Amino acid sequence: MALFKFMSSFNKGILYIIIGSFWWGVIGVIYFRSLSFVGSIELVLHRVIWTVVMLIITTVYLSKWNKIKKILKIKRNIFYLAITGILIFINWSVWIYAVSTNQIVDASFGYFTMPILSVLFGYMFFNELLNKPRIISIILTFLSVIYLFYFYKNFPWIGLTVGLSWSLYNVFRKKIEIDVDLGLLIESLIILPFALITFYFVYISGNLDFGLSSIKLSMVLTIAGPMTVIPLFFFIKGVHLAGLGPSGMLFFITPTFQFILGFFLYSEPFDEYRLIGFILIWVAVIIYLFDLYEKN
Secondary structure: OOOHOOOOOHHHHHHHHHHHHHHHHHHHHHHHHHOHHHHHHHHHHHHHHHHHHHHHHHHHHOOHHHHHHHHHOOHHHHHHHHHHHHHHHHHHHHHHHHHHHOOHHHHHHHHHHHHHHHHHHHHHHHHOOEEEEEEEHHEEEHHHHHHHHHOOOOOOHHHHHHHHHHHHHHHHHHHOOOOOOHHHHHHHHHHHHHHHHHHHHHHOOOOOOOOOHHHHHHHHHHHHHHHHHHHHHHHHHHHHHHOOHHHHHHHHHHHHHHHHHHHHOOOOOHHHHHHHHHHHHHHHHHHHHHHHHOOO
16 A cells, blocks of 8 residues: 555556456456346346445435536436436346356457447547558458358347447447546436336246345345446546546456456357457457557
């Protein structure tokens, strides 16, 4: 801790980003994977409910309620947050489904593609310039998807849904300038009623694990909120101190560790055809990172 005091703001930011990315890529995966017996639907519901609870607590603690009121007074904000709320719900649902059904490697594919897809959508929606390295990265990404589809005769829907939902989420969040944590709270509140309705139907069907015989399980499921919010705060703080460029580079820690866990720890299948598809993505990522590095 004494060493931490003498670190520059930039280095502290880098450390925060690494912690947040590592949390998403390792701790979060292990947590949700260990609860796969609960079922992906219920895990998503718990993630929504306890994320709302956790963010309400942090909002009260940080005295941000006035900011919430100002955000909600603007209809444009509510419109875009409704869209991003749906997108984050799709992202959480598919990612937890992938983790629960031994498809973590496929989910990591989506997060590898996300920054590159964000570049494409930035060009489409914000007229952001595309240089040659980024065009090559986009082409390689699409070639990877086409290649995997050709050899497996099965669309890589998990990876693409994860990547598309998260990149589109970032695109639409660019439309409004609000704190990330407050935006996530409002998004979660928007999808909360649907989550509670689904929660009720799961309950009456007799398939609900929460609040049944195991108090320990109930307590563990409530951790889904902190598991979502804590790495988010680390990452936000890191971006604030170190900047967007380094955060964009270090983000790839998350899918890298997800891939390592899926392949080495959980022994998910990974044949030579999938390897070639991933190599195309990894080359695209390397080109993108070099371009990002030169710009920063």
